[in-house]
Amino acid sequence: MSDTRYLDWPFLDERHRVLARSLDEWAAANIAHAHGPDVDAECKALVRRLGDAGWLRYAVAGTACGGAGEALDTRALCLIRETLARHAGLADFAFAMQGLGSGAISLAGTPGQRERYLTRVARGEALAAFALSEPDAGSDVGAMACAGRVEGDAVVIDGQKSWISNGGIADFYVVFVRTGEAPGVRGISAFIVDAGTPGFEVAERIDVIAPHPLARLRFTGCRVPLAQRLGAPAEGFKIAMRTLDVFRTSVAAAALGFARRALDEALARATTRRMFGQTLADFQLTQAKLAQMATTIESSALLVARAAWLRDQGQSITREAAMAKMVATEGAQKVIDDAVQIFGGLSVVSEMPVERLYREIRSLRIYEGATEVQQLIIGRDLIKAFGKG
Ligand SMILES: Cc1cc2nc3c(=O)[nH]c(=O)nc-3n(C[C@H](O)[C@H](O)[C@H](O)COP(=O)(O)OP(=O)(O)OC[C@H]3O[C@@H](n4cnc5c(N)ncnc54)[C@H](O)[C@@H]3O)c2cc1C
Numbered sequence: 486m487s488d489t490r491y492l493d494w495p496f497l498d499e500r501h502r503v504l505a506r507s508l509d510e511w512a513a514a515n516i517a518h519a520h521g522p523d524v525d526a527e528c529k530a531l532v533r534r535l536g537d538a539g540w541l542r543y544a545v546a547g548t549a550c551g552g553a554g555e556a557l558d559t560r561a562l563c564l565i566r567e568t569l570a571r572h573a574g575l576a577d578f579a580f581a582m583q584g585l586g587s588g589a590i591s592l593a594g595t596p597g598q599r600e601r602y603l604t605r606v607a608r609g610e611a612l613a614a615f616a617l618s619e620p621d622a623g624s625d626v627g628a629m630a631c632a633g634r635v636e637g638d639a640v641v642i643d644g645q646k647s648w649i650s651n652g653g654i655a656d657f658y659v660v661f662v663r664t665g666e667a668p669g670v671r672g673i674s675a676f677i678v679d680a681g682t683p684g685f686e687v688a689e690r691i692d693v694i695a696p697h698p699l700a701r702l703r704f705t706g707c708r709v710p711l712a713q714r715l716g717a718p719a720e721g722f723k724i725a726m727r728t729l730d731v732f733r734t735s736v737a738a739a740a741l742g743f744a745r746r747a748l749d750e751a752l753a754r755a756t757t758r759r760m761f762g763q764t765l766a767d768f769q770l771t772q773a774k775l776a777q778m779a780t781t782i783e784s785s786a787l788l789v790a791r792a793a794w795l796r797d798q799g800q801s802i803t804r805e806a807a808m809a810k811m812v813a814t815e816g817a818q819k820v821i822d823d824a825v826q827i828f829g830g831l832s833v834v835s836e837m838p839v840e841r842l843y844r845e846i847r848s849l850r851i852y853e854g855a856t857e858v859q860q861l862i863i864g865r866d867l868i869k870a871f872g873k874g
Pocket of ligand 1: 615616617618619620622623624625647648649650651693699848851852853854855856857858861
């Protein structure tokens with residue numbers, strides 16, 4: 486990593502600097518940038534390794550159940566995702582899903598639920614998944630059709646969930662279902678569904694350009710004890726949004742990690758590739774490109790640091806997290822594209838680092854709220870604040 490001056494920014498505490506530096510060393514020694522074809526096995530192994538080394542303690546809240554602190558430390562989450570993404574996208578994915586998949590339990594679980602699930606997540610002994618999206622309800626969460634009806638002491642779930650990361654390998658899923666107390670997003674509740682529960686199955690595995698475990702899930706008369714509900718009835722949407730506020734900022738941090746890696750790769754190539762009697766980096770056109778890449782990275786990093794710091798101060802960060810995600814993911818796409826251009830033909834050779842980054846960054850502009858959704862969140866918040874002012 487060529488430039489780590491951002492670690493001295495006042496948004497961070499000393500413990501964050503120590504964390505980032507020690508994770509960087511650990512990742513360099515323990516994680517390969519490339520991975521083999523069996524992503525299920527790789528993900529399980531990565532979760533185990535991250536758990537054994539203690540990094541997953543930052544993915545859950547509560548020291549009693551193995552967490553690093555009583556609350557999720559957003560700055561730590563962001564630094565870990567940024568660092569892992571810089572080393573290997575799949576390692577970032579494995580860490581992120583432990584956090585996103587169990588985030589609703591950290592934020593809204595009972596002591597019993599926290600003990601039962603978070604302890605194993607923090608040790609890397611159980612894999613977690615977050616199941617909100619459906620084939621016809623992605624950006625429009627209110628269109629959710631997967632339904633749960635209460636029968637005695639259980640909820641019976643029927644319907645589908647799509648695009649579920651860790652689908653097929655997770656040990657449990659936090660599933661959001663329409664329980665119908667009110668129309669739209671006010672009639673959704675959240676339940677923890679264990680893998681292997683009768684009536685729950687993986688309907689389809691989905692192959693994507695940056696391979697990781699992804700699936701469509703099917704629920705057919707799936708009975709889940711009401712004791713598995715997170716929070717109160719109809720609180721599901723609120724719980725999902727609270728979870729996303731934390732993890733949206735960390736998606737921005739992952740994009741930042743990809744972009745930093747792309748800039749490092751581009752610098753290494755531009756300063757050694759000889760052409761027309763000098764190096765590629767000697768050309769002013771290249772210097773302008775590198776300057777633009779670095780400035781995009783720094784502005785994304787500032788937005789990520791601000792959102793994470795504000796949340797750690799106990800403030801609501803809906804607007805700030807949306808700004809960070811939009812700028813960091815869109816910016817990283819451009820930075821990586823510039824790195825690809827600097828590498829010339831070599832950039833499109835399979836498994837070159839910049840080729841992998843080019844595939845890995847794309848879905849970050851779509852999941853956990855596409856860029857257009859972030860624009861709407863920011864725009865509406867501005868108008869609301871103007872109305873109040
Ligand atoms: C790799 C990957 C992993 C994922 N993992 C998970 C997971 O673990 N759990 C989970 O629940 N979901 C997951 N998702 C789903 C993801 O959150 C959805 O794909 C996302 O919310 C967009 O929904 P959609 O795909 O249905 O697209 P649509 O909702 O059909 O949107 C398509 C496009 O329309 C545009 N758009 C959206 N809203 C507006 C608007 N108001 N105005 C103008 N344009 C708009 C955007 O450009 C958007 O990309 C994952 C998706 C991917 C690709």
